[in-house]
Amino acid sequence: MLQRKLLIFFVLLCATAIGVFSRASWILDVYQDFFPPQNESVCACNKCLMDYDPWLSELMKESPEPFLSPTNNISEDTFNWWKHIQTDRRSFAFYNETVNKVFQIFPTKVNFTRSSPDLCRTCAVVGNSGNLNGSRYGPLIDFHDIVIRINLGPTKGFERDVGNKTTYHVMYPRSFKKLDNTTHLVFFPFKISDLLWLIRSFTQRQKETAKSGVKTNTNLVMILSPAFMKYVHYVWLEKHGRYPSTGFLTLVLSLYLCDEVNVFGFGADKKGNWNHYYEEIKNKRLRTGHHPGKLEYQYIEKLHKQRKIHFFRGW
Ligand SMILES: *[C@@H]1O[C@H](CO)[C@@H](O)[C@H](O)[C@H]1NC(C)=O
Ligand SMILES: *[C@@H]1O[C@H](CO)[C@@H](O)[C@H](O)[C@H]1NC(C)=O
Ligand SMILES: *[C@@H]1O[C@H](CO)[C@@H](O)[C@H](O)[C@H]1NC(C)=O
Ligand SMILES: *[C@@H]1O[C@H](CO)[C@@H](O)[C@H](O)[C@H]1NC(C)=O
Numbered sequence: 467m468l469q470r471k472l473l474i475f476f477v478l479l480c481a482t483a484i485g486v487f488s489r490a491s492w493i494l495d496v497y498q499d500f501f502p503p504q505n506e507s508v509c510a511c512n513k514c515l516m517d518y519d520p521w522l523s524e525l526m527k528e529s530p531e532p533f534l535s536p537t538n539n540i541s542e543d544t545f546n547w548w549k550h551i552q553t554d555r556r557s558f559a560f561y562n563e564t565v566n567k568v569f570q571i572f573p574t575k576v577n578f579t580r581s582s583p584d585l586c587r588t589c590a591v592v593g594n595s596g597n598l599n600g601s602r603y604g605p606l607i608d609f610h611d612i613v614i615r616i617n618l619g620p621t622k623g624f625e626r627d628v629g630n631k632t633t634y635h636v637m638y639p640r641s642f643k644k645l646d647n648t649t650h651l652v653f654f655p656f657k658i659s660d661l662l663w664l665i666r667s668f669t670q671r672q673k674e675t676a677k678s679g680v681k682t683n684t685n686l687v688m689i690l691s692p693a694f695m696k697y698v699h700y701v702w703l704e705k706h707g708r709y710p711s712t713g714f715l716t717l718v719l720s721l722y723l724c725d726e727v728n729v730f731g732f733g734a735d736k737k738g739n740w741n742h743y744y745e746e747i748k749n750k751r752l753r754t755g756h757h758p759g760k761l762e763y764q765y766i767e768k769l770h771k772q773r774k775i776h777f778f779r780g781w
């Protein structure tokens with residue numbers, strides 16, 4: 467244990483030096499607990515995500531810890547990057563204070579099953595693309611151990627195409643919806659006010675929302691670290707776009723939560739429209755905003771081609 471701590475200290479020290487002398491210091495946030503992809507079999511599936519692969523290992527080795535916790539502090543550089551993506555003017559001190567408040571309400575330790583040689587965690591990552599409409603993927607999606615859904619991503623009325631099981635539901639305030647009390651809320655904060663919103667939603671507003679709004683199980687809330695967003699932006703997307711999309715962040719995050727990832731509901735439908743399976747198109751060929759949609763899509767295709775994930779293209 468002590469040796470491990472010393473090792474971590476040493477690695478951090480080196481990372482500091484590298485950060486100072488060459489590249490940006492997001493390296494400072496590198497996470498030590500998820501081992502980078504390696505050669506020994508690390509799960510019980512036929513093929514494990516963490517099996518060694520030069521390309522993916524290179525991408526993942528610099529990853530920080532994905533979830534915020536009271537001990538997973540972010541660096542000032544990370545804070546400044548994060549603050550600028552949504553032009554929030556408040557200070558690092560205020561951020562610290564807010565994070566402290568957050569962990570007075572939510573679990574200080576995230577609870578998910580980590581990889582182990584006798585486990586095979588299969589996951590379906592379900593995006594909201596219109597290409598799910600008519601796909602009849604429902605039973606296939608539900609067959610996975612873990613089903614990860616994104617933003618509004620409804621199941622009611624769409625079971626045949628998208629299934630009905632949700633293990634993790636990724637959301638940010640604008641996409642907030644009620645979850646049942648066995649579903650983990652995976653909250654993506656893009657600014658300090660998102661964290662404040664989260665606090666408000668679970669405290670003073672609790673009474674009003676009991677009948678309509680947030681009714682999520684507080685013990686199952688997990689919050690994505692700004693350091694992870696920055697890592698995906700710098701390392702995966704090489705600073706293209708302003709920041710990564712929720713869908714893409716979810717996909718990269720799934721590489722940590724799962725041993726096998728199958729991806730559904732990403733990309734355009736067969737007519738080239740970027741619509742959702744749950745709403746009729748008003749705005750054909752919806753654009754991807756601040757996000758480098760094309761590059762993100764190329765990653766999905768490459769991960770598929772390298773047989774790291776399986777991408778179901780839909781209908
Ligand atoms: C895995 O094997 C490759 C090729 O044999 C080697 O280059 C790499 O260093 C190994 N990685 C680890 C983490 O053992
Ligand atoms: C993070 O900050 C808290 C409070 O400032 C401190 O108690 C904790 O040790 C820090 N953790 C790390 C890993 O630096
Ligand atoms: C915020 O917290 C981090 C980590 O605990 C610490 O390094 C930093 O000095 C704090 N900043 C301010 C302004 O409080
Ligand atoms: C973590 O989750 C598992 C399974 O969902 C549960 O059995 C366990 O009690 C949880 N642990 C904590 C500390 O919440």
Ligand SMILES: *[C@@H]1O[C@H](CO)[C@@H](O)[C@H](O)[C@H]1NC(C)=O
Pocket residue numbers: 630631
């Ligand atoms: C999902 O559907 C299955 C079979 O159709 C049903 O048994 C199950 O209770 C449903 N689960 C939820 C969470 O609605």
Ligand SMILES: *[C@@H]1O[C@H](CO)[C@@H](O)[C@H](O)[C@H]1NC(C)=O
Pocket residue numbers: 647648683
């Ligand atoms: C979920 O909510 C139902 C009804 O409110 C309650 O009976 C059940 O015990 C809750 N389950 C958990 C795991 O909290």
Ligand SMILES: *[C@@H]1O[C@H](CO)[C@@H](O)[C@H](O)[C@H]1NC(C)=O
Pocket residue numbers: 596599600742743744745746747
């Ligand atoms: C789904 O497909 C059906 C049949 O093609 C179509 O009528 C319906 O409008 C589509 N739904 C959405 C939300 O695009």
